[in-house]
Amino acid sequence: MKQPQWPVSTERELELLRQVLESDRWGGYHEFVKQFEREFAAFVHCAHGVSAMNGTVTLEMALAAAGVGPGDEVIVPAISFISTATAVSRVGATPVFVDIEPLSFNMDPERAAAAVTRRTKAIIPVHFGGAMADMDRLLPLAEQHGLALIEDAAHAHGSEWNGRRAGSLGLAGSFSFQNSKVMTAGEGGMLTTNDAGFAERAWSLMDQGRKPGGGWFHHYALASNYRITGLQAAVLLAQLERLPEQISRRTRNANLLRNELAGVPGLTLQTVPERQNANSWYLLLGRIRTRDEFHRGLTAQGVPCTPFYPHPLYGNPLYQQGGCRVEPCPVAEACIADAFWLPHRVLMGDEGTTGEVAAAMRLACARGSL
């Protein structure tokens, strides 16, 4: 079965890339970088955007700009990509792994509340697959304990919680534009925030410790060079223009698929909270007891499927050596055995191809239960 390709580009990317190539500034000071920061921040309903090389360094910048460092603890979900945890370790703080909810795949607010200590300084909910963590419970928790809430929105470009875009609810939102993400320049990242002081500190950490408007050879903080290039910004400007239409298409197809698969024995798809009124649909997630047979059956039919992560984050050799705190995570452990995801490109086709994906999933479920 032929599936839509990802990433996609059009003449628009080429037109904007040509403008950069014909200029004498291909690097991070091309005007497209500032323009993309402005336009993406506005898309996310934020006053400030700080671009950077990827969605890993944006998390590190966010923690450092929030003043998190050695001796501090940061609460993270046990299920995510490694950067959510390593960003904490790389600023010298301790990641505290807490369990996820069984059907949303997102940080369980109750488990997060139980993990708070006097050392807790920040909390990083991940909006996994585009479905948002329960911000109605996590925001008050952060406020009650004076924690910096950093949204890891690497999956959630355009997701919305009660009308508020992912990346605008906490102190900061961290986005990735890596190859598989719903908008991409191959690599790239962005921090979004409504806090002007935080934005200035993050910008300085991205650009060699300079100050906005300050001299080129004047460095005020120990930092590095995390700038994106004008070429990346050109591609991302074009990708952002296309994002709303792509989200609509994925939403229509996700709804079609979910209707087609409702009631299939043994299959549970990710729940999207009622308060969430838009979803990027970065991943189509689910759980099925016969996961390995399901995965084999689906891939044999040409539908891409990943059998989840091989372990919760704390199961990585890095964290088996210590340097973290692990709360009980029975749900995360269970998901390792029975969860899966399909990439968003399976939701980018027309109604006909979506029907074929649903049929393939139904067949893979049936084979697994024989």
Ligand SMILES: Cc1ncc(COP(=O)(O)O)c(C=O)c1O
């Ligand atoms: C949840 C999450 N956070 C952070 C990142 C890191 O982003 P990047 O690959 O741009 O460094 C990823 C990347 O896949 C991710 O899935």
